[in-house]
Amino acid sequence: MILLEENNLVIFETLKAKFSAAKPESVAVVAIDFDGVKYNITNPGQDKGVITLSASMRIYSDLVAHGVVELLKREYGDYLVEPEDGYDVTLRYELASLPEDKEAVAKKASLLKRNCFAAVFEKYFKMQEEESPSSEMATVHYHEEEAMYIAAQSDRVTIIFSTVFKDPDDVIIGKVFLQEFKDARKAHQQAPQVL
Numbered sequence: 238m239i240l241l242e243e244n245n246l247v248i249f250e251t252l253k254a255k256f257s258a259a260k261p262e263s264v265a266v267v268a269i270d271f272d273g274v275k276y277n278i279t280n281p282g283q284d285k286g287v288i289t290l291s292a293s294m295r296i297y298s299d300l301v302a303h304g305v306v307e308l309l310k311r312e313y314g315d316y317l318v319e320p321e322d323g324y325d326v327t328l329r330y331e332l333a334s335l336p337e338d339k340e341a342v343a344k345k346a347s348l349l350k351r352n353c354f355a356a357v358f359e360k361y362f363k364m365q366e367e368e369s370p371s372s373e374m375a376t377v378h379y380h381e382e383e384a385m386y387i388a389a390q391s392d393r394v395t396i397i398f399s400t401v402f403k404d405p406d407d408v409i410i411g412k413v414f415l416q417e418f419k420d421a422r423k424a425h426q427q428a429p430q431v432l
Contacts, residue, residue, distance in 0.1 A: 245270060251266050252290070252330075252343035256288075256332065257339050261286050270350065275292065276290065276292050277324065285332075288329075292353075296378065299375075302375075303375055304360055328349065330346075354377075357377060357387055358387070361388070365389045370390045374387065383401055
């Protein structure tokens with residue numbers, strides 16, 4: 238089984254190395270996640286004492302209506318700055334003023350996509366927790382032809398993934414995968430429902 242980390246390892250390792258370097262070093266790294274999120278780690282204006290992490294993601298515009306900006310302000314505080322041209326979000330780190338635990342700062346920065354995505358879930362889980370269901374359904378276009386729909390009822394939050402399998406082999410693997418969910422539900426009533 239392949240377990241995907243919730244953080245981006247390239248971002249984490251790059252920032253950890255640059256944050257803990259004996260003297261400031263230049264950095265210019267562009268990385269693209271498996272789902273098309275583009276990251277850019279650089280020194281703005283060639284200032285080695287400052288590192289910016291910028292991200293561009295397809296889902297960002299969908300998440301704005303669900304409080305992503307407020308969530309990022311809460312999570313990143315003063316590190317959150319105006320986005321670099323061509324990107325949706327930018328974090329700026331002054332190396333001289335980083336806290337003692339630089340690895341924790343790098344780890345949190347590597348969770349940028351996860352934290353953006355969390356905005357819509359936090360909103361709908363809070364609706365359900367407060368028992369204030371909404372007829373509003375969130376739509377997040379996480380891939381080119383695929384979307385995720387989220388709705389809050391008084392007793393649950395429903396998440397629907399629309400998935401397109403283009404390859405015939407993927408269709409078979411998808412059916413087997415979903416059948417495992419159905420079988421798990423028979424054994425454990427708390428398992429997610431698959432229709």
